[in-house]
Amino acid sequence: MRTVGSLQPPVPPQPSVPPPRPMQGPPLLVRLGRPRGQRPPPPPPSHPMLTRGRAAALGARPKLHVASSSLASTSASPIPANYRRALADANWRAAMVDEYEALRANDTWRLVPRPPGANIVTGKWIVRHKFHADGSLARHKARWVVRGFSQQHGIDYNETFSPVVKQATIRVVLSIAVSRDWPIHQLDVKNAFLHGHMDDTVYCQQPPGFVDPSAPDHVCLLQKSLYGLKQAPRAWYQWFATYIRCLGFVPAVSDTSLFVYKEGTGTAYLLLYVDDIVLTASSSTLLQTIMGCLPSEFAVTNLGTLHHFLGISVTRSSDGLFLSQRQYALDLLQRAGMAECHSTATPVDTRAKLSATDGSPVADPSEYRSLAAYLGKSSPQSLTAYSDADWAGCPDSRRSTSGYCVFLGNNLVSWSSKRQTTVSRSSAEAEYRVVAHAVAESCWLRQLLQELHVSIASPTIVYYDNVSAVYMAGNPVHHHRTKHIEIDIHFVREKVALGQVRVLHVPSSHQFADIMTKSLPVQLFTEFRSSLCVRGPPAATAGGC
Known part of the structure; x- marks a missing residue:
């Protein structure tokens, strides 16, 4: 078995799928419709109902973002109601173009005539704002997601289970790495689910706004998985696990999302949570070698030393690691309307036991939200x-x-x-x-x-x-x-x-x-x-x- 020490990324065994053919259709077709500004905005609703969109229920703050493409402006755009409005906005249009180009570059599907009687899975554009660990603006994000609930068992999907790393496993690995002064890095796999090969025959509609004008009635025969498919997480995990084994890693029996590399005096641990990766190794050389092998198979972004993982902010000092969920606590207090609550000595009333119908939550926004879990050496x-x-x-x-x-x-x-x-x-x-x-x-x-x-x-x-x-x-x-x-x-x-x-x-x-x-x-x-x-x-x- 080849290992990461060879510096040459091996070619993992390919699944038994037919070789992909080039995606048909023009490079890009965006139906923008009427230019923005020529259509008057719709009049405000006249009904007296107070909706969340009009009243900003629970005191939720507006979501802001930095543009994710050079085509987009630096100002944040509100989340549109549908894909037509998204295409009419420069920020969201740029995000949708990025997503569509990624799908094309990955040979995710090929256009075929609609088979008679076939189950065609529908989809929709999902747009949202991405935030940094401190809650500040990051970018606009658009994703083409299929509606997995329209799939039929035994026809276009079978097995769906996919493991994710356990929280206790993460803390054990971090504790060992800190005690041994190992470097800890985090990586992100771009469009992770798009790397999984499809073993089932799945047809889906063409993304609205990007329909091939020469074949508007054709459908997409999927060759790679898409977000929203029931088997997408399983397909991605199997593809990643197959490749990482070729580098010399072995999945742990007690947690199959933990991969362990052991060769001589060199040791490395890799934690996988969907598309988020935490990697630590006994030496910086081994760590850099592994990170150099991964991009040959996946679109991996090196995010540097571990600082924010699964909503947890990580701060490393000379003494150890501090794991904080301060921003998460602030968001909870904001949503519950308790951001201005007075301080309390303990989070639970010591005088009585509360049933499901009495009592109210107690919070201390001035103290508890600033505490962190500590992992020392x-x-x-x-x-x-x-x-x-x-x-x-x-x-x-x-x-x-x-x-x-x-x-x-x-x-x-x-x-x-x-x-x-x-x-x-x-x-x-x-x-x-x-x-x-x-x-x-x-x-x-x-x-x-x-x-x-x-x-x-x-x-x-x-x-x-x-x-x-x-x-x-x-x-x-x-x-x-x-x-x-x-x-x-x-x-x-x-x-x-x-x-x-x-x-x-x-x-x-x-x-x-x-x-x-x-x-x-x-x-x-x-x-x-x-x-x-x-x-x-x-x-x-x-x-x-």
Whole structure:
């Protein structure tokens, strides 16, 4: 198998599809209709109904963007109601031309006469504004998207599943990279879904505004996937995974969107989330070699060092990484009309449990929106978990709330806070059930670390503040309070017997998972929040992302 060290990108095995023929039709045909300015604008609606478009519901700010093409002006354009209005605007027209040219250059389809009785998938132009990490203007974006809901199973699609990388996997990889001072870069694949080859026969209409005048009744026989197709994510993932294997990467079994490269002393990790890529390697030379191979197969944009990924702003300092969602928090507060709320000491009312019909959310826009998760240079040699349950905490369903958090070294890499699916008949059952959740997550993380070539010699320590649950985890207890507990939860005893897990008691004053299941006093909440690696960003970035 050839590896990235050869510097020559290999040719991956081609899917069994017929060779594409040149796309028919003229290079470009844009039906602009009447020039803008000669048609008077439509009169405003006379009805008294107050719509979101007229009233800017929820206080949403207007979306602004920088033009994405030299043909477009630098001023932002409002989102048009239909493709005709989009073509009449210079900004959106330039974005649509860019999209259409990308489809043509990729040989996405070829025009054929409409087959009798064939299912023709319709589509539409989707336009939106793209923003930078700080919420400022980026560009106009247009995309030709087909309506996947008009596809018919067994006729123009079959399998549709496509994996995406898990959030815990991202934090584990970043934690390892920071602890070893590895460079971390992010890349973006332009028109990622257009790279997937089609195994199914799919016909779609020609994009409105770009119809071939010599064959207006022809339809597009797809040779590559399009956004909106049910099988598009799967086709893209299969094509990318096929190529990346040829470079020497191996997909992880525990998370198939994580690809690991190991050759001698060189190690690299690649995380794939649809068209977003995070790449880290043990040396800058290896990192640059891999990034030099990818553009030979895909239209890859190197966005530099990791700074904004999946809505998370990343700031790297000499001590570690700060992962902030400040802009996301601001948008939520703005949409909920709570941007000017007064500060509160804790985000949850400590005096009462709220049902689904009472209470109101509490926010602290002056403090919580500026906090960030911190990943320090901690040695990834141990796994520690804290788990807790709030028995019958929901006043509506009487179901318990489970919560756990897992640390890799000193870095928090996984956590959960969710309602249990069944009603527990005793507090011991509720408490033991959440221990099983924490142990299951820890076992998955141990397997993930093994595939990342990171060894964890010591057993995972699971701390719990319930003596009964700790006792049941290590002893074959059977009596009237425990005999109804499902057998699958008792796998905890097996892991304890094998020496992979140790369940230990911890006082409630040191049970960090309490913050996941119940409201806490101010002092305890602040202390636990700090223990979960949540703190303010570095001084240099305290004013923004």
